[in-house]
Amino acid sequence: xxxxxxxxxxxxxxxxxxxxxxxxxxxxxxxxDSAVTFAAWRREHPTEHPILKLKTKGKSPKKAIVDAIASxxxxxxxxxxxxxxxx
Numbered sequence: 001x002x003x004x005x006x007x008x009x010x011x012x013x014x015x016x017x018x019x020x021x022x023x024x025x026x027x028x029x030x031x032x033d034s035a036v037t038f039a040a041w042r043r044e045h046p047t048e049h050p051i052l053k054l055k056t057k058g059k060s061p062k063k064a065i066v067d068a069i070a071s072x073x074x075x076x077x078x079x080x081x082x083x084x085x086x087x
Contacts, residue, residue, distance in 0.1 A: 005062075006051070013061035015052040017041070023050040029068040035059035 003022075007014040017023045023041040030039035030052075038055040054061045 003052075003065075008061060011056050011061065013054045013065075015054065015065065016049050017052055018049065020050050023052050025072060026052060026065070026068055029071050030054060030064060032071075033059075033064055033067060036064050 002018055004016040005013055006016050017026070020041070020043065027039050027041055030036045035056050035058045036054065037057050039052065041050045041052045043050040054064065056064050059067075
């Protein structure tokens with residue numbers, strides 16, 4: 001997953017993502033974090049990449065993103081393990 005942090009401050013960040021699927025998955029997991037006060041994405045035009053707006057309290061936006069990606073990876077590992085059991 002590639003992303004570009006376009007704006008960052010102590011408790012806010014704008015992140016440009018590759019597509020809306022990644023933006024939506026990341027938004028869902030970020031909103032589960034109690035330190036995240038706002039996470040939503042927007043896209044100005046269908047030909048442009050989505051921008052995820054993130055606001056946090058008590059945690060840096062970068063740390064919140066890293067934690068969300070770790071949670072997503074952990075969940076995908078569980079799904080993969082369950083899928084392998086079906087063989």
